[in-house]
Amino acid sequence: MPKDMNAIQNSTEIFERRESEARSYCRGIPAMFTGAQGSIMSDSEGNEYIDFLAGCSSLNYGHNDPDMKAALIDHIAGNGVAHGLDLHTDAKAGFLEAFEANILKPRGMDHRVMFTGPTGANAVEASMKIARKVTGRTNIVTFTNGFHGVTMGALAATGNGYHRGGAGMDTHGVTRMPFDSYAEGVDSAALLDQMLSDSSGGIDAPAAIMLELIQGEGGLNAASAEFVRAVADIAKRHGALLIIDDIQAGCGRSGKFFSFEEIGVMPDIVPLAKSISGFGLPLAMVLVRPEHDVFGPAEHNGTFRGNNHAFVTARVAIEKFWSDKAFEAELADKAALIEKRLTQLADMIPGAYLKGRGLMRGVDVGTGELAEAICKRAFKDGLIIETSGNEDQVVKVLAPLTTPVATFEKGFDILLNAARDVLK
Template sequence: MTITQPDLSVFTTLESEVRSYCRGWPTVFDRAQGSYLYDEDGHTFLDFFAGAGSLNYGHNNPVLKRALLDYLERDGITHGLDMATTAKRAFLETFRDVVLRPRDLDYKVMFPGPTGTNSVEAALKLARKAKGRESIVSFTNAFHGMSLGSLAVTGNAFKRAGAGIPLVHGTPMPFDDYLQGQTPDFIWFERLLEDAGSGLNKPAATIVETVQGEGGVNVASPEWLRGLADLCARHDMLLIVDDIQMGCGRTGAFFSFEDAGIVPDIVTVSKSISGYGLPMALTLFKPELDLWEPGEHNGTFRGHNPAFVTAAAALDTYWTDGQMEKQTLSRGDQVEAGLRAIAAEHAGSGAAVRGRGLVWGLTFDDVTRATAVCRRAFELGLLLETSGPQSEVVKLLPALTMTPEELDEGLRVLTRAVRETA
């Protein structure tokens, strides 16, 4: 594909230098449908990015779009703070009946604000309020958001440095296999908890991702997650699962922790919960933790009713019969097979594969290779991002609704991009 250099002058002169994704994809996108985006010059791009996991059902999903347009055309409430509305009621009832009750999950639902970091901030505040302690334990290579509380439990040094102030009250511990099997799980963590001389302030909670997306597609085993849940229970710490990117079916089940057989005390949800890419976030917690005073945590845009409409439609459409989970796991097997073929072809460069469901990573001994692969893939019409502390992982995050043919198309392009950057 030959891409004529677009006119980016208004973006480069007026928009802040903080912009990032657009630097790797230097074109001006105009429209999108399903798993394809189209720039203003008519070039087509297959999307293996899905809005960083916010578009699990693809771009402009027709069922969700129809529900949204119908709602807007009848002048449904758009901005509602935390007022009771018909759209919020419909979402809550659907979420209860389709997601919570079938999984025997007794969670209260909080709307903390429109983004993932709002959900994490609420979770951290609630854990501290419930336990009367300040410290939160997170894990190496974690990513939980860019506001100060969330950033304090995020591992990436570059992102942490942007805070400009000390990030306190968070303590990192090794994620699953961080020490490559050299020590038993949690031996260091538990020793610190038990030793009065360790200097570790007793934590209110731990916060964990079952798969670290931004951290490099690092997958926690079910056994490790069960061990963490047991450790938290024995030491009176709350367990927070950050399911912002891996929830809403990304790993197969609606919640990524289901396969491990654990029930977190608090769960953060955002990204694809609206189904349509509209801002929306939830903080879920056990009823006994509902200790908030009215208005103690709020936000102007916590009641984004159009997102409630598309969220309810997504749940009704995709999560009532169990087929979405089966399809995601099947598509995941397809992606894994394609990536393992690439890794076998490039075994001499240390190519390796890791992932789960429909989130996968491809790595090489040369940590700069992933960036080159993603750049070449863009030139060939495929959108991919890198992840990991050194951007060393080619990350695949296709829509759950992508067809087998589209997945094969993307894997063929990726295969070519890897060959041409060898």
């Protein structure tokens, strides 16, 4: 390797000098990463790190899955289509066939698949626009601590004031209601129903009710099945579409492919992104019931709504991990392991408690300062882990779903030792 390339690999000075102040994750994880495989990342100095962040749940199947990588290399080597707008391609057909056969049909879903610009926020924007066009209404009901993206429409639906403050102008078109168990003693679903039913309740008839069933950035608040069913019923009775944002909680993160599978509701619209490509490549889409598939040609378009490289890896991911129930059984065992080890962390800290569901879990340690200190100390010992919550007070585990049990155990050992060291 040329000497100047060695120098580049061992210096982060270029980022300080030239990259925007908007960068975030790299501030708390200040390494120069040069490689990644499975659940392990390596830096320019030869250090290895266990990855409990997984691209914020964009790498549910780990880094550089060998089967996805081989399929992608073959596609590129064979001059397969890389960019195709929304033209018909063999790569897109392969993905749609696999998704229909292994995901939609087994779950009794008749949804159409709409490809949007390749970000979760774009999928949310499209979902909100569909609901508004279908109903002729403009208001969207969302919930406290929800996070749906930072483009203007999605940002209006996002609860976090810091992110909404970045808009530079008013955000509108949304009514925010308390999420499940947000206020002690308040039945949030009953309150929503009462306000919508009262002509003086102050809420305009909504085009949609949109929520995450596990609030990723909001602190891993997990909605109860009863709350979700009640909200679905409210949406139906009040003529609103039900949008379940599964961008972070989907693709197996909850223990099932969709976060709503075991709850007994069927959303009208489901935005998906992050791990849908399987490989960390940009891809986003919206699942929409056929009767609500109302956009005309290019009414919601985007130059990169057809990432064929992502279609290739997404097909392999679906066929490899979701063609039978074996993977789900593994996820159930790993979810139990995560809960056991995080309980040990919670027991170390007075007042701390577990949050989340499935393989989207964490511990509320009380303050953002403590959570940050624990994560920072863990990074020094070789664990990449981040925080979430309204005050960043939740130590959040988003490890690849494919993480071996031994690696999970080693990662949790690092985390608990970091907490002990900080608590001294």
